[in-house]
Amino acid sequence: MDALHEFDVIRPKTVAEMLAARKAHPASRLIGGGTDILVNIRRGIEKPPVLIETNEVSELRTIAADANEIVVGASVKLAELAQHAAVKARYPAIAEAADSIAGPTHRNMGTVGGNICLDTRCIFYNQSEWWRGANAHCLKTVGQMCHVAPKSKGVCFATFSGDLAPAFLLYGGEIDLAGPDGARTVALRDFYIGYSKQDGSTGDGRNYMAIKPGEIVLRVRARNVPGLVSAYDKIRIRKSIEYPVAGVAAAVKRAGATLADLRVAFTGTNPRAVLLDGTAALCGKPFSDATLAALDDLCRDQLMSMKTTFTPGTYRRRVATVMAKRLVRRLWDTAA
Amino acid sequence: MAKRILSFTLNGKRHDGVVPDNMLLLDYLRERLMMTGTKTGCDGGECGLCTVLVDGTPKLSCLTLACSVEGKTVETIESLERDGRLAAIQEGFHLKLGSQCGYCTPGYIMAAEGLLRRNADPSIDEIRAALGSNICRCTGYVKIIEAVQYASVRLRGLKAAA
Ligand SMILES: Cc1cc2nc3c(=O)[nH]c(=O)nc-3n(C[C@H](O)[C@H](O)[C@H](O)COP(=O)(O)OP(=O)(O)OC[C@H]3O[C@@H](n4cnc5c(N)ncnc54)[C@H](O)[C@@H]3O)c2cc1C
Numbered sequence: 421m422d423a424l425h426e427f428d429v430i431r432p433k434t435v436a437e438m439l440a441a442r443k444a445h446p447a448s449r450l451i452g453g454g455t456d457i458l459v460n461i462r463r464g465i466e467k468p469p470v471l472i473e474t475n476e477v478s479e480l481r482t483i484a485a486d487a488n489e490i491v492v493g494a495s496v497k498l499a500e501l502a503q504h505a506a507v508k509a510r511y512p513a514i515a516e517a518a519d520s521i522a523g524p525t526h527r528n529m530g531t532v533g534g535n536i537c538l539d540t541r542c543i544f545y546n547q548s549e550w551w552r553g554a555n556a557h558c559l560k561t562v563g564q565m566c567h568v569a570p571k572s573k574g575v576c577f578a579t580f581s582g583d584l585a586p587a588f589l590l591y592g593g594e595i596d597l598a599g600p601d602g603a604r605t606v607a608l609r610d611f612y613i614g615y616s617k618q619d620g621s622t623g624d625g626r627n628y629m630a631i632k633p634g635e636i637v638l639r640v641r642a643r644n645v646p647g648l649v650s651a652y653d654k655i656r657i658r659k660s661i662e663y664p665v666a667g668v669a670a671a672v673k674r675a676g677a678t679l680a681d682l683r684v685a686f687t688g689t690n691p692r693a694v695l696l697d698g699t700a701a702l703c704g705k706p707f708s709d710a711t712l713a714a715l716d717d718l719c720r721d722q723l724m725s726m727k728t729t730f731t732p733g734t735y736r737r738r739v740a741t742v743m744a745k746r747l748v749r750r751l752w753d754t755a756a
Numbered sequence: 757m758a759k760r761i762l763s764f765t766l767n768g769k770r771h772d773g774v775v776p777d778n779m780l781l782l783d784y785l786r787e788r789l790m791m792t793g794t795k796t797g798c799d800g801g802e803c804g805l806c807t808v809l810v811d812g813t814p815k816l817s818c819l820t821l822a823c824s825v826e827g828k829t830v831e832t833i834e835s836l837e838r839d840g841r842l843a844a845i846q847e848g849f850h851l852k853l854g855s856q857c858g859y860c861t862p863g864y865i866m867a868a869e870g871l872l873r874r875n876a877d878p879s880i881d882e883i884r885a886a887l888g889s890n891i892c893r894c895t896g897y898v899k900i901i902e903a904v905q906y907a908s909v910r911l912r913g914l915k916a917a918a
Pocket residue numbers: 449450451452453454455456457458459474494495498520521522523526529530531532533534535536537538539581582583584635636637638661662663664800801802
């Protein structure tokens with residue numbers, strides 16, 4: 421096998437050591453399970469001089485999930501999150517999303533921090549060096565154009581495909597970050613800045629996170645809402661091991677015949693995880709076919725799928741919408 | 757570039773070596789230690805052929821840095837037979853024809869071994885779920901599931917008899 425490019429590995433045991441290592445090596449990258457970044461390194465997409473491993477930082481290896489709040493450390497393994505009894509009971513969409521990621525062996529390796537920061541994906545990008553080279557590369561690396569949208573005027577449409585983000589978005593997710601300028605907490609909604617046409621964001625598929633140089637994700641947190649029931653669904657080309665063609669997280673609160681709360685979020689559709697705007701306007705009324713028709717309109721307006729995977733963008737958007745409507749209908753039917 | 761002394765338990769024995777930071781566990785096993793039982797089948801994380809147990813848990817050695825197993829326990833396909841006798845899971849793959857070309861077999865066996873240690877009596881769905889990171893182009897999977905079921909029965913039989 422080809423050797424990897426030369427890099428050094430630092431294996432800190434505490435957050436303080438991690439931050440110090442990051443400060444000493446500004447061009448370093450973090451590595452958790454390596455199930456994303458090592459693939460990119462093997463394909464010559466990234467060549468960081470230093471990798472800082474997050475797995476040995478035990479203070480980031482904890483999960484707390486009570487009736488009010490869930491707090492998950494960045495070094496927690498996906499399998500640990502998926503199997504956590506309190507997460508399954510209280511935040512089912514989060515546990516189901518974790519359980520749907522890649523395959524079982526990947527979930528023993530992949531971390532929550534790595535999933536939140538997962539690189540955006542595109543069939544013209546997730547390829548070997550010679551494949552990309554034969555195609556004159558593209559904007560996301562060193563090329564001059566976007567092969568998905570040649571008239572994109574410098575915008576990359578690579579798709580955000582992490583499954584945890586939409587599930588956390590349902591519960592008003594936030595991220596604790598630490599970096600050279602200290603610690604801060606950012607709403608997950610504001611953390612993902614990948615371009616989508618109606619929000620005027622400055623980011624795109626290349627620049628998809630509002631993370632500052634040297635910053636580290638420490639924890640992801642979210643707050644419970646009494647009575648909210650949630651679930652996660654996803655379609656992928658191979659059901660047992662694959663990135664999402666589209667993933668949807670939904671949460672519903674029912675008050676008799678009235679829809680009291682509705683939240684829907686997506687992955688695999690845009691260069692960002694999308695929390696659907698406008699669902700609040702469908703609440704406070706009886707749930708009906710009109711609710712689902714209105715949901716369909718919101719999806720059509722806000723999901724912006726391009727042909728960054730094997731399926732056409734229109735298929736991705738349509739299937740995401742169908743999944744969302746089915747999931748909301750199921751949650752409504754099962755909600756008390 | 758940094759190199760380091762690496763100490764870990766490999767197939768039940770303490771192992772010390774020198775490893776460059778940028779070396780994958782897969783390459784360390786196959787190319788340094790000439791333990792070629794663990795296979796490589798893709799350019800990163802897509803086939804499961806390289807599965808080994810780290811502290812008893814299935815991991816992909818093609819996406820594991822060798823230096824990260826410091827102090828841990830690594831088990832490969834070479835660890836399973838004892839004094840010329842196949843382990844239950846190997847016998848299962850042999851007798852139930854869970855292996856055709858055999859290239860995916862070490863990865864399947866290690867993933868299945870990880871499952872059987874956690875859950876001695878897995879259902880078909882649990883077997884399917886646990887082997888979801890592995891790909892086989894020959895068998896059509898049915899025979900692989902039968903191989904794991906065989907091993908489960910044999911292991912539980914042996915335990916009951918003991
Ligand atoms: C075959 C295959 C299928 C997959 N399918 C899916 C899927 O269905 N859904 C899905 O979501 N993912 C999928 N993945 C990707 C991956 O397994 C998971 O997303 C996993 O959670 C990534 O975590 P990691 O720790 O392995 O990430 P790493 O590769 O270690 O890191 C990923 C990125 O996050 C950064 N990072 C890591 N930790 C931190 C931190 N604490 N702070 C800041 N940045 C950090 C890294 O620098 C890197 O850029 C798949 C991967 C493979 C190989």
